[in-house]
Amino acid sequence: xxxxxxxxxxxxxxxxxxxxxxxxxxxxxxxxxxxxxxxxxxxxxxxxxxxxxxxxxxxxxxxxxxxxxxxxxxxxxxxxxxxxxxxxxxxxxxxxxxxxxxxxxxxxxxxxxxxxxxxxxxxxxxxxxxxxxxxxxxxxxxxxxxxxxxxxxxxxxxxxxxxxxxxxxxxxxxxxxxxxxxxxxxxxxxxxxxxxxxxxxxxxxxxxxxxxxx
Amino acid sequence: xxxxxxxxxxxxxxxxxxxxxxxxxxxxxxxxxxxxxxxxxxxxxxxxxxxxxxxxxxxxxxxxxxxxxxxxxxxxxxxxxxxxxxxxxxxxxxxxxxxxxxxxxxxxxxxxxxxxxxxxxxxxxxxxxxxxxxxxxxxxxxxxxxxxxxxxxxxxxxxxxxxxxxxxxxxxxxxxxxxxxxxxxxxxxxxxxxxxxxxxxxxxxxxxxxxxxx
Numbered sequence: 001x002x003x004x005x006x007x008x009x010x011x012x013x014x015x016x017x018x019x020x021x022x023x024x025x026x027x028x029x030x031x032x033x034x035x036x037x038x039x040x041x042x043x044x045x046x047x048x049x050x051x052x053x054x055x056x057x058x059x060x061x062x063x064x065x066x067x068x069x070x071x072x073x074x075x076x077x078x079x080x081x082x083x084x085x086x087x088x089x090x091x092x093x094x095x096x097x098x099x100x101x102x103x104x105x106x107x108x109x110x111x112x113x114x115x116x117x118x119x120x121x122x123x124x125x126x127x128x129x130x131x132x133x134x135x136x137x138x139x140x141x142x143x144x145x146x147x148x149x150x151x152x153x154x155x156x157x158x159x160x161x162x163x164x165x166x167x168x169x170x171x172x173x174x175x176x177x178x179x180x181x182x183x184x185x186x187x188x189x190x191x192x193x194x195x196x197x198x199x200x201x202x203x204x205x206x207x208x209x210x211x212x213x214x
Numbered sequence: 215x216x217x218x219x220x221x222x223x224x225x226x227x228x229x230x231x232x233x234x235x236x237x238x239x240x241x242x243x244x245x246x247x248x249x250x251x252x253x254x255x256x257x258x259x260x261x262x263x264x265x266x267x268x269x270x271x272x273x274x275x276x277x278x279x280x281x282x283x284x285x286x287x288x289x290x291x292x293x294x295x296x297x298x299x300x301x302x303x304x305x306x307x308x309x310x311x312x313x314x315x316x317x318x319x320x321x322x323x324x325x326x327x328x329x330x331x332x333x334x335x336x337x338x339x340x341x342x343x344x345x346x347x348x349x350x351x352x353x354x355x356x357x358x359x360x361x362x363x364x365x366x367x368x369x370x371x372x373x374x375x376x377x378x379x380x381x382x383x384x385x386x387x388x389x390x391x392x393x394x395x396x397x398x399x400x401x402x403x404x405x406x407x408x409x410x411x412x413x414x415x416x417x418x419x420x421x422x423x424x425x426x427x428x
Contacts, residue, residue, distance in 0.1 A: 054278065064268065066390040070403050077400075077410065176280040186291075189284050192406040196291065 010039040011201045012182040014170060015116070016047040017100060018059075018093030019178040020075055023124040024191040026179075027084055030113045032194065036202035042112050044103035045170045046163065047093070047178050053171065059093045078191075085125035094123050095131040101154040101163050102136055111143050118142065224253040225415045226396040228384060229330070230261040231314060232273075232307030233392040234289055237338040238405040240393075241298055244327045246408065250416035256326050258317035259384045260377065261307070261392050267385065273307045292405075299339035308337055309345040315368040315377050316350055325357050332356065 013029055015022035033040045051059065061068040072088050079086035099119045106112050118139045122128040129135060133151060140147035153159060170180075174187065181188040181197035188197040227243055229236035247254045265273065275282040286302050293300035313333045320326050332353045336342040343349060347365060354361035367373060384394075388401065395402040395411040402411040 064390065066388050067403075069388060070390070070401060073401065074403070074407070081410070174280050174283060176278065176284070187284060187287065189281075189288070190406075192404075193288070196295070 008036065008038045008203050009183055009201045010041050011197055012041045012043050014043040014045055014173075014175055014178060014180040014182070016045060016093075016178040017096035017103075017119050017123060017130060019047060020061075020071065020089075020092075020124060021191045022179045023120045024078060024082065024084070025194050026116050026120045028082065028191070028194060029198075030117075032198050033201075036198050036204070038198055038201040040113075042103065042107045042116065043166070043170075044100045044107065044116075045175075045178075046097070046100060046167045049167050050171055050176065054176075062092065085121070087125055087127045089123055089127050091129070094129070096123070097131070097163070098133060098136050098151070098154065099130055099139075101159070102140070102150060104162055104166055105150065105154050105159070111145060114143055115139065222250065222252045222417050223397055223415045224255050225411055226255045226257050228257040228259055228387075228389055228392060228394040228396070230259060230307075230392040231310035231317075231333050231337060231344060233261060234275075234285065234303075234306075234338060235405045236393045237334045238292060238296065238298070239408050240330050240334045242296065242405070242408060243412075244331075246412050247415075250412050250418070252412055252415040254327075256317065256321045256330065257380070257384075258314045258321065258330075259389075259392075260311070260314060260381045263381050264385055264390065268390075276306065299335070301339055301341045303337055303341050305343070308343070310337070311345070311377070312347060312350050312365070312368065313344055313353075315373070316354070316364060318376055318380055319364065319368050319373070325359060328357055329353065 011029075011033060013025065015026060029040060032038075047059075051057075056063055061071045075086060075088070078084075096119065103112065103116055103119075106115060119130055119136075122135065122139070123130050137147040137151055140150055173182070177189055179189075179191055179194070181194060183197050183201045186197075186200060188194070225243075225247060227239065229240060243254060246252075261273075265271075270277055275285045289300060289302070292298075310333065317326065317330055317333075320329060333344055333350075336349065336353070337344050351361040351365055354364055387394075387396070391403055393403075393405055393408070395408060397411050397415045400411075400414060402408070
């Protein structure tokens, strides 16, 4: 898919810090998008209220024990395949409201990819609690950012509606899980569809088809 | 994975004729398994009683409208990618008890792959009803098989417990959806994992690791 000026289309990456398949995509998307010349629009959101709207009190991986059992085998194998570190979180899904507010605040900043990966690795590679303010400040410090100021800004009452609006936007888009990708109006659900979404965004097929016509 | 004699391990292919992602795997597995030298054990079963055991009256693609909406977009794109014919079934999920009995009866016969693909194509490429006896007999006739005798055998009261036992076996194995693949004790859920399962069955990685040791 290309925009009117022939440039690749951006990809919207909707993710939740508690979602294990979002972890895989968070570690993969940066490299894939750069290779394809595709811009990433980082879209952190909360899956909890969406599950709540379906009448679910938590993740389907918890509510459906057989599916849950498969998920952890699958994650072990997928991480081995991608050579990503993996430790099954002892708390699942983890609450990360403050980290999500920070990611939303920094979504257009140059540090967003590193921040997202740092939080994801804490949760899924080192089984660390990611809900606390101290942890988020630590992560921002490690990226040499003004951690205390950023967290204060994100905790500001005036800023709080942003995350609620973002999650409402996810709901309105028909998002039901994470990760979810959008390229224009095409919605792709799951880490297994990241490559297809990037391919559509890059306009690779369109260009090949065009060039084959001489 | 290899067996004691060094041969590739077989792959168990658990599928349901009403399952759209089973359609994709049914059209792909024969070629992939042959290339890899892996034997397929065809395991037709009924997903309905398994969904029922979760308290679901039908497919989650029907019960969860947002997930359902994505599934049909995804199928359109996946079929385009694999160059498979695709027509969204006007009835979903389709009942195919008799066809499943026939597939179970013929699971070790040389015609099993062709029969499975014929039923799947009727459902997902031509939007045809696959529940009726006449349709199953037609399909068997097209494969030049003794259709009436096979169907009579499958409808025999003495034969009916086989499908119930097969579905109970699926439940005991922890199967919660289709397609599902087993290679030894490793369970893989979904068409997106077929390649990984075949790779494990073929012992490709194991052989590479072994040969690198000289």
